[in-house]
Amino acid sequence: MTPPAQPRERLRVAIQKSGRLGDPARELLASCGLTWRESRDRLFCYGESLPVDLLLVRDDDIPGLIADGVCDLGIVGRNVLVEHGLAREAQGRGVELTEWRQLGWGTCRLDIAIDEEQEWTGPEQLAGLRIATSYPHTLGRWLAEQGVQAEPIVLNGSVEIAPRLGQADVVCDLVSTGGTLRANQLTPVTTILHSEAVIAGPGRTLDDGRQEIADLLLRRLDGAVQLKESRLLMLRTARSGLDTVLGLLPEGHEPTVMAVEGRDEVALQMLVHGPVSWARLEDLKRCGAHNLMVLPVEGMLA
Ligand code: PRT
Ligand code: ZN
Numbered sequence: 001m002t003p004p005a006q007p008r009e010r011l012r013v014a015i016q017k018s019g020r021l022g023d024p025a026r027e028l029l030a031s032c033g034l035t036w037r038e039s040r041d042r043l044f045c046y047g048e049s050l051p052v053d054l055l056l057v058r059d060d061d062i063p064g065l066i067a068d069g070v071c072d073l074g075i076v077g078r079n080v081l082v083e084h085g086l087a088r089e090a091q092g093r094g095v096e097l098t099e100w101r102q103l104g105w106g107t108c109r110l111d112i113a114i115d116e117e118q119e120w121t122g123p124e125q126l127a128g129l130r131i132a133t134s135y136p137h138t139l140g141r142w143l144a145e146q147g148v149q150a151e152p153i154v155l156n157g158s159v160e161i162a163p164r165l166g167q168a169d170v171v172c173d174l175v176s177t178g179g180t181l182r183a184n185q186l187t188p189v190t191t192i193l194h195s196e197a198v199i200a201g202p203g204r205t206l207d208d209g210r211q212e213i214a215d216l217l218l219r220r221l222d223g224a225v226q227l228k229e230s231r232l233l234m235l236r237t238a239r240s241g242l243d244t245v246l247g248l249l250p251e252g253h254e255p256t257v258m259a260v261e262g263r264d265e266v267a268l269q270m271l272v273h274g275p276v277s278w279a280r281l282e283d284l285k286r287c288g289a290h291n292l293m294v295l296p297v298e299g300m301l302a
Contacts, residue, residue, distance in 0.1 A: 008208055008210065009051060009208055009209055009210070010047070010051040010052070010053055010210070010213070011047075011051060011052045011053070011072050011073070011206075011210050011213040011214055011217065012052075012053050012054075012055055012070070012071045012072050012073075013029070013052060013053070013054050013055070013071060013072065013073045013074065013075070014054075014055045014057055014061070014062045014065050014066065014071040014073070014074035014075075014076075015029075015054055015055075015056060015057075015062075015074065015075045016056070016057070016058070016059045016062070016075070016076070017042075017043070017056035017057055017058065019059060020106060021059060021075060021076070021077065021106050021197050022056070024105055024106065024197070025075040025197070026054075028075070028103070028221065028224065029052070029054070029221075031224040031228075032217060032220035032221050032224050033049055033050070033220060034047060034049055034050055034052055034217075035047075035048045035049045036048060036053075036054060042056065043055065043056050043057075044056070050213070050216070050217070051213055052213060052217055055070075055071055059076055059077065059080050060080060060084075062074035062075075062076040062080065062081075062200065063076065063080060063081050063084035063085065063097055063200060064084065066097055066200055066201060066202060067084075067088065067095040067097060067202075072201065072202075072206050072210055072214065073100065073199055073200065073201045073214065074199070074200045074201075075103070075197055075198070075199055075200075076197070076198065076200050077106055077108070077195050077196070077197055077198070078099065078193070078194075078195040078196060078197075078198050079108070079110055079135065079138070079174060079193060079195040081097060081099070081198065081200050082138055082193060083135045083136075083137050083138050084097075085097060086137035086138060086140075086141060087137050090137060095202075096202065096203030096204075097200055097201070097202060097203065098200070098201065098202070098203045099198040099199070099200060100198075100199040100200065100201040100218065101198060101199040101218065101221065101222075102196055102198050103196060103197040103198060103199065103225075104196060104197075104225075105196065105197055106195070106196055106197035107176070107194075107195065107196045108174045108175060108176045108195050108196075109174070109175050109176075109188070109191045109193065109194055109195065110135055110138060110139075110172065110173070110174055110175075110191065110192050110193040110195065111172070111173065111174075111175045111181075111188035111189070111190065111191050111192070112126070112131070112170060112171070112172050112188070112189055112190045112192065113160075113170065113171050113172075113173065113175070113181050113186040113187060113188045113189065114170045114186065114187060114189055115163065115170075115185065115186065115187075116182075116185050116186060116187040117185075120189040120190075123143075123146040123148050123190065124146075124148055126143070126146075126148050126150045126170065127148050127149060127150060128149070128150065128151075129150050129151070129168075129169040129170055130150070130151045130153050130167070130168040130169050130170075131150050131151065131152050131153065131168060131169070131170050131171065131172050132153045132155050132159045132162035132163070132167060132168035132170075132171045132172070132173075133152055133153070133154065133155070133159060133171065133172035133173065134154070134155060134156055134157070134159060134173070135172060135193075136152040136154050138192065138193055139152050139172045139192065140152060142192040142193075152172075153167060153168045155167070159171050159172075159173040160173055160180050160181060160183075160184040160186060161184060163184075163186065164184065164185075170186075171186060172192065174195070175188055199218075199221075201214070223300070226273075226300075227297055227298075227299070227300055229273055229274050230271055230272065230273060230296075230297040230300065231271075231272045231274075231275065231276055231294050231295065231296060231297065232269060232270070232271060232272070232293075232294070232295040232296075232297055233249070233250070233252070233268075233269065233270050233271075233272050233276055233292075233293070233294055234267070234268070234269045234291070234292070234293040234294075234295070235267070235268050235284060235289040235290070235291060235292045235293070236260065236265055236266065236267050236268070236289065236290055236291045237265065237266060237268065237288050237289045237290070238264060238265055238288055239264050239265060239266055240264075241287065241288035241289075242257065242266055242268075244287045244288065245268065245284060245287060245288065245289050248280070248283055248284050248287060249270060249284075250272050250274075250276055250280055251272070251273060251274075252270050252271050252272035252273055253270055253271040253272075254270070255268050255269065255270035256268070256269050256270065268289075271297070271300075272294075275294075276294045281294070
C-alpha cells in the first residue's frame with residue numbers, strides 16, 4: 001500500500017531494494033552522513049541524522065512513485081526513467097520527471113543485437129522484423145526516428161534467448177560487458193540509449209520545505225562525489241625545472257609551490273580531479289620531478 005500524499009517536512013527518496021543499484025545508492029547516501037532506522041519489513045528506512053527517509057522498492061516502480069508524489073527523489077537507471085516517461089506520455093499522462101544528477105555508475109547501453117553470423121548494414125535492415133525487448137517505448141521512439149517499422153515483442157526477462165526460441169528475430173536489450181549477448185550468439189550493432197544511475201526528481205521545485213532538505217542533500221552529495229574523485233598530487237623538482245613541470249600537471253586546483261629548506265628545490269602539491277595516470281607520473285619524472293606521490297583525499301573544507 002502506498003502512503004497518502006500529504007504535506008511532509010521530510011524528504012522521501014526511493015532506491016532499489018535489491019539488485020545492481022541498491023547497494024551503491026545506499027553507500028552514496030551514507031557517504032553524505034545519512035543514517036537510518038530500518039522498519040521491520042525492511043521496506044522503509046527512517047532517517048535519523050537528517051529528515052531524509054528511504055523507500056526500498058523495485059527499480060521499475062521508482063519513476064511512478066515520484067510522478068505520483070509518493071516519493072520526492074529516486075536513484076534509478078536512465079533506461080527505466082526514459083521508458084517510464086515515454087509510456088506515461090503514450091497514455092496521455094505526461095508528468096515531467098528530470099535527472100537532477102548523473103551519478104556515473106550503473107553504466108550500460110540499450111543496444112540492438114543481431115545474430116553474430118549476420119552482417120549489419122544499418123537500421124533499415126530491421127524493417128518488418130520482430131524485436132524482443134523490455135523497453136518497447138524507447139525502442140519505438142528510436143525506430144520512429146530512423147523511419148523504420150518493426151514489431152516490438154515485449155518480454156520482461158531473458159530477452160537474449162528470444163531469437164533462439166523463435167519468439168523474435170533480433171533483440172534490444174541492456175548491455176554492459178556484452179558477455180550475455182555473446183553467450184547467446186548475438187552481437188550488438190547499434191546503441192539506442194546510453195544509461196547510468198541518476199537522481200530522478202520532478203521537473204519543478206518541491207513543496208513544504210522539502211526543497212531545502214533536497215538542496216542540503218544534493219550539496220553534500222556533490223561534495224562526496226567530488227571528494228571520491230579527488231587526489232592530492234605531491235612532488236619535488238629543481239627550481240630551474242619548475243616551469244616544465246608546471247606545464248605537465250594534470251587538470252585541477254592551482255598548485256602550491258613551497259621552497260625546500262637548504263636545497264635549490266621546490267615541493268609542489270595540488271588537488272587533482274580524477275585519477276592521475278602512470279603515464280603522467282612518468283612524464284613528470286622524465287622532466288625532472290621526483291618523490292612523486294598521489295594520495296586519496298578523505299576530507300575537504302575550502
Ligand atoms: O528487482 P528489480 O526490478 O528492482 O531489478 P531489475 O532486475 O529490474 O534490475 P537490475 O538490478 O538487474 O538492474 C538495475 C539497473 O542496473 C538497470 O535498470 C540498469 O540501469 C543498470 N544496469 C547496468 C544493468 C546492467 N548494467 C546489466 N548488465 N541492468 C541489467 N544488465 C543485464 C544485461 O541486460 C544482461 O542480461 O545484466 C546482464 C549482464 O550483462 P553483460 O552485458 O555484462 O553480460
Ligand atoms: Zn526492474
